[in-house]
Amino acid sequence: MTNQFNDLKNADVILVMGANPAENHPISMRWIMAAKEKRNAKLIVVDPRFTRTAAKADLYVPIRSGSDIAFLGGLIKYIIDNNLFFKEYLVNYTDAPFLVDPAFKLPDELDGVFSGYDENKRSYDKSTWKYQLDEKGVPKKDYTLSDPHCVFQLLKRHYSRYTLDTVAYITGAPKDKIEEAYRIIASTGKPDRTCTVCYAMGWTQHTVGTQNVRAFSIVQLLLGNIGMAGGGINALRGESNVQGATDAGILYHILPGYNPVPTAQDTNLNTYIQKYTPVTKEPKSLNWLSNRPKYIVSYLKALYGENAKKENDFCYDYLPKIESGQDYSFITMFDNMYKGKIKGFFAWGQNPACSVANSNKVRKALAKLDWLVVVNLWDNETSSFWRGPGMDPKKVKTEVFFLPCCASFEKEGSITNSGRIAQWRYKALNPPGLAMPDADIINELYFRIKKLYEKEGGAFPEPILKLTWDYGEKDASGKVKHVDTHLVAKEINGYFTEDVPVHPVDKKSYKKGQQLPSFAFMLDDGRSACGNWIYSGSYTDSINMMARRGKEDPTGLGLFLNWAWAWPVNRRILYNRASVDPKGNPYDPERPVIKWDPVNRRWIGDVPDGPQPPLAEEGGKLPFIMKPLGVGTVFGTGLADGPFPTHYEPLECPFVENPLYKKHRINPTVKIFKDVPEDRFVVCDTRYPYICTTYRVTEHWQTGVMTRHMDWLRELQPQIFVEIGRELAKEKGIKSGDKVIVSSPRGRIWAIAIVTDRFRPLKVAGQTIHQVGLPWHFGWRFPEDGSGGDSANLLTPTVGDPNTMIPETKVFTVNVEKA
């Protein structure tokens, strides 16, 4: 989230697309309903299915799953054609005026791909995806936005095909509703009106997932809604602490704080720093990531302490390296596991036998392992996979270890919500039986592994043996007895490793062991250590900032700066310097996020994105400080599949070709899995004529491991169901409450039919399209009598977004028959 859950109350227009907050983020609806009631805000829901959120909407637009970019592309065209964009913002704070290399070509000119496409590699050479530079190395600009090579004109050309008729043809949405949605959203291209968006997996779990989000980011830049109260791009994250987990580097390609994981080519620290520290020639750009050397060196100091010295590259060699261009994502990992390339696996706080796309493949892959460790609250479909449906326990050689762990209420620590607020929470009760906090399980593992390395040596023992591990009182053997989460939190915040007599930032002196006041105080010479730079400032010398509970809200916007702590540096609304004009006056004086005080020469309100004066002043800086050029990027050169979002069909769809670009039906950079029999997919196949999507409901969480065991929740949603439109049900002779079989090329499950008008057939590309939907909360393991059903992911395909490899579980094709 750029903004906060409670900031939704400040919006004039709330677009919910690819999300279902009423069911999956019920508390957020408090703020949405408040915006509706107090600001007369309009709630627009665009969804294949009429959800509990849609039930609260002022406007509901049904759409074919997987056609979001067509809808959003049409919106971009509508805003440009009707001159509804916020020009001052666009010209000053985005790359819209920047001139692009004339050799860059749009899909219109190249049959559906951008310039640089290599069909064999299914990837792009991005050498033409760049700005034209002047003699100083700064992008050339046309502030009138009329040069045919400027980003704005390219954008306009790219979306010129996305007419209302075309959008209706592709999405199946009624034209009048599309236009009404466009009109309402585009009404916020004024300084005093804002639109926000709530999205979740409904946008991301597609082969164009990243581009779905990008498309609306472009809309928000056009309308000047980024940085504003009631604006921004807001991912409603699906787990209470998934933001914290991502911040902590849980993904394969990032270290804590979003520092890249080094590749095998990054042979030493200097190479790493050179490669990943952006430089800029734009004099008004703060280019915050030029601080990367401080962050990576301090991270290494946190890992290796005294062992990390300038002479040994601060133990940079100890960091694991990945092969450049190799994909270590989840679905690829299971593909490799299936092929016998992976011997052991920790399923920690997860249930991949139900949660991962193409679960039949996953379950078979688990049987190829030598060992599997499952850390969870309950035995589940993963830990018991060997005795699941279709498995012969005698033939499974995988040795399974089950380690019971604590629930959140049974341990102390922080969680970070979608709005980046790290909030400390306390232990309420002791865990049952042998269950332990995750940190203590890791601690036990660490000391056992360390002991083995000490005893047996091994190929590369140093990265383990030389780790710092000062997380609590030690026993006689030197082992930490129990992990004290406060000590972990303090290391994450960072501390000085040596006395700093005169700190270059504030000229004050700091003692060895003192906590870092914030990341601004980090040094690249080894005198500071920090586990995660973005959390620096969360646990200072005097206070655990995350445990604060101040309820002051002087602005009335709900910033609550004294409540817990948000990264970075307690900033509540990201890019807030874009909420003021170049002189520092709020674009919306009624909802000022920050405001420049020219007398005292400081910002008032939220923690600004950098303390520097506003753009027009001496020393003023551009607002998008994380971007090397200081502006929001409409032209997104960082992505694998193109600088502008482009409509491609999902992997499985009822159409033989893409109505917009005949030659490329699907995203041309998608990796196609086809080595194993479970990787089946079909296109326009009459055996699987209906579009299926998957989702969650209020009453259950994820694969249901935590909620299926809760009787009061199982009472509310006891069984897997499939929601089917009345017309399709009639065609198939299915009545509400009937048991039906839903099948895809990869599997079949039974489900109880809910026949409803909340799914309506859509007219898409001249055909009548039926959509159905399944929740993925259920599994064979519990309830024990099998009455709940099994996972919807038994039907979903192994295919992912080319940028993130998030699987396309929101759209695939199925058949539905009466059981």
Added chain:
Amino acid sequence: MARVGLLLRPDLCIGCRACQVACKQWNGLPAEKTRNTGTHENPPDLSANLFNRIKFIEISDNGHGIRWLFVSQRCMHCGEPACVEVCPVKAITRTEDGIVLYDREKCIACHACKEACPFRIPRYDQGGKGKIAKCHFCFERIRAGLTPACAKTCPTDAIKFGKRDELILYSKKLGYPVIYGEKELGGLGVIFALREDPKVYRLAENPQMPAHVAFWSTLLKLTLGKRGSKLLRYFV
């Protein structure tokens, strides 16, 4: 003592049913073994183990319009409660602040209260054959200065607890044209702020104690006194 009230605003309700769960948790009520019968609504009916439930009402016209309403079903805590009126053993009483309470020790399982109830709310334990159970407004919580469990948990303030008069005033200030329960049956303790006809939400129009129950109740009381009341169950 000012009369307490619960203000229900279906236009804010998101059907999350946290109120159903919170009620069960506070009252220590066990879950039922249910099955999906082709609707999200579950359990299918109020019971001795379910004091409030959300009804999911799907309304579609033949065009493209569709609505999905979420409406709470529970004891309305009537100002003139028919159940109190007909209970032969005074197991049901109305407190000074307007809560319709019951005493399971006194209840003789005659079930006259359900027959008399204009909303047919009371349910009975032992598989429907035993003694009364229903929403009691979280009486103990209110006495301890807390809000009822359902109101406490509601994420959107679709259930609001307070003084009944103030809640009515508040909903009028918010511009709700229909305050269901303001006048009905001596004024209900549970009031619905609506923007449409109550029948859209499947709320009983002009709720009344069934005429035959009223007739027999009055007749028996007048003719036989206290003994007559006890005989009511044989007539309704």
